[in-house]
Each structure stands twice: as C-alpha cells, then as structure tokens.
Amino acid sequence: MNLLAESKHYIVYNEYETVILQIKQSQREIQIGDFYGNPQMAVISEDEAFCVMCGCGAILYYLREPFKEYEYHIQTEQWKEWGRSEKEVWIERIGCIRGKTVELITEYGQNIRMNVDDA
DSSP: OEEEEEOSSEEEEEETTEEEEEETTTTEEEEEEEOTTOOOEEEEOTTSSEEEEEEBEEEEEEOOTTOOOOOTTOOOSSEEEESOSSSOOBEEEEEEEETTEEEEEETTSOEEEEEGGGO
C-alpha cells in the first residue's frame, strides 16, 4: 500500500497500478483509478468534492454516491479522464487546486489548467 492522499474523511492509496479510495467512517474501499506504469500522485480537494490522480493521464473522481468502481472506456458522471486515450500524456504532478480549477504539469513542464465542471 502506497499512500497518495488523505483528508478528514478519505484515504487514497495505490497497490501497483490500481488506485483505491477508502471512506474512513465505513472503511469501505472502492477502486477509483488504474494507471499504466503506476499513479504518480493524487490530491483531494479542500472541500472533499473530488480527487484528482495522475500518471499516464489524469482521472478526476467525484467523491459522492454512488461511488462507482472505476472501469476503462466507460463514460459516467462519477469520473472524468484526460490524456488517457490515443494521445496519452504523462502527468508528472498536480500543481494546485483552487476552487474548481486543477493545474496539471506534464513531463515536459507544460501547465494544463482545467475547470472541474468542464472536465
């Protein structure tokens, strides 16, 4: 187990390429991501509305019911993906989260700013 992020109500960790969300109160665990080459890092928003994970692309997972298990090639309102299809992008880190803006930094130093509502 490799701890990626922790907040008051959640823990995000990975085991190899799989990212797991643990809901502290119930101890429930849900797979919320899967990354080729392992995830690089994860950040939970200050208001605990979402979590962003990165590595080969990025996944934004909304921290709300029904807490669906992550699946490849599925479109859902539970998560959004960036840079994980034909044009894969290696995201080195999540620069910051301010409100609903997430800054992702690529392996080449490019900053990508995304609005959570537009993801």
